[in-house]
Amino acid sequence: MDTRAVGLNAIGIGKSYGAFRALKDVSLDIGRGEFLTLLGPSGSGKTTFLMILAGFEQATSGRLMSEGVDITARSAEARSFGMVFQGYALFPHMNVEQNIAFPLQVRKMSRDAVGRRVAEMIQRVGLTGHEKKLPAQLSGGQQQRVALARALVFEPSVLLLDEPFSALDKHLRGRMQDEVKRLHQDFGTTFIFVTHDQSEALSLSSRIAIFNHGELLQVATPQDVYERPANRFVAEFLGEINLLPVENIGDCSIGTGGSFEGARLTGPRQEHAGGAGTLAIRPEHMSLADGCPRDANGVAASIIATTYLGSAMRLGLATRGGTRIIVTLPTETAAKALTNGPDLWVTWPMDKGFLLPEGR
């Protein structure tokens, strides 16, 4: 299927409801054919931003461009982006075929062509045999497929998805995520996906845009936002992280570091303003040792809690100064480390930690 995907450029988009500013000056370039996830807690403005992209809400300020054309004032029906709603929003009185045919009939396509396209779409999303069923007779996953088929059948240049998996159970959610990924590759359309689930965002997207309090905090690839978060909020929102307060930040021969409980901890070289800051390390990047390592960071700590997670073990530790550290280790490795008694060293490679600026 040939690609009609377009890119979008949001320039300084703002949205206010009276005195409440739901979106503050959001600028974001969305590439042609990319899978962009808008991630944030509820009330962060991500859904408002999606509704503005869809044309269901009007921005209070800023412009929206599509391939160089200003579409800020263009109505939702004229933009004609595909959209999958939370709760699917299928037409309850139409069967599967009729639901999927609706956008084609709106476009005054001939009867034959509609029939062909609908049949092809039903096959592509795996709904063969359910053509004549009403939405109420379908399972959650099947309704989801109908919603996807209906949103994709007219080959929209952009597909918007608003928390489409929030109503599905965990198992089904995983399968539908794979499905959506496949459809993205298949159709080549630009996908813009809203979710508050960070693992969903990490596994699906080519880029993630993180929102909080109506502000766009960071836009980067999943790996970058996870390993190089722009600030403390992003670091904490994307999963568990250890935050160690450090002082006397400064450069040394191998990178940038700071002092923590008398030890010098080092991270990759980065811009800094000196003074105090926070060194952030993901629990899975840490390991345990019975002495202070030479070529890695090390902090003395003692184990205060262990949690068995199946394939992994989650260990809670406290440093001498009382800072809590969480380490996740493969179960076997953890079992071995625990035989050495409760007092040990938490270590991690120097390139795995990163300094977060003060504030926020």
Add this chain to the structure above:
Amino acid sequence: MAAAAPFSRAEEEGPSVSLAPDHRTEWGRQATPRRASRWIGFCFIAPLLAFLALVYVIPFLGVAEWSVTLPKPGIGQYERLATDPLVLSVFLRTFRICAIVTFVSVTAAYAIAYVWVRGTLLQRRLTELCILIPFLISVLTRAFGWLALLSSRGLVNTWLQASGLIDSPLQLARNEFGVVLGMTHVLIPFAAFPLASAMRSVDERVLLAARGLGASRLRIFWRVFLPMTASGLIGAALIVFVFTLGFFVTPAILGGGRSIMVAELVYLRMFQSPDWGLGAAVSVVLVLIVGALMAALFRFARPAMIGGGR
């Protein structure tokens, strides 16, 4: 007797369908409460059942008996009913008026309910007032009110004559026009309640989805909104039709004895001429028709009236 039945039903049912509409869906979704003991439940409704049996069922059986015994045993009254041109013309007129009133009031109620459910807050509150205030005023009062407006020396004719638009008064009351107008006014709220309930259950996101898929407002209305509120339409039409069939007060006053409907025919046969047998037979037929329509109402349109819509 049959004529009175729809009225008391209306008064019992109206408010329960109407008020606190915003909370209804939430109530419906709550978990099923623990089931009360069956006998306690029956005890609570026993007075209602006893009342119904005593003042409706037993007297009606008496009326049914008259219809086959007066003035002599046999089905002679039913044969008269099927052949007497006067009786037939009354039935025909009743059905014609019912059809017109049903169409007009359901159409008007659809528009009103639309604003009531989907308008701005001010529009919604004003609509509520416009529906509830007349709804709470006695039917009798409203019928006389219309008479004061529409009669040949009523306000409308006086104004029109004074302004020089007409020379002689228009015949606005004491005919079918007056009857239809008066009944439509009474019945619009009864149509608006089930329609508003059906419209409230329409998921806003479904309409947004239709817009997002490129549909115009007109197409969204015809292809999505109207079909999704169809159960409410059927419910509203059946309710109005059933009420209209047995209507007595409004047609009696605004028809002025010229546009007689079935209920008034029963009254005339029972109280004005000693023709109890025919009056009883007409009553029985009317109750059977209303009963069949009520059965259809509960069969097809129950969800819309109770709320839920689908």
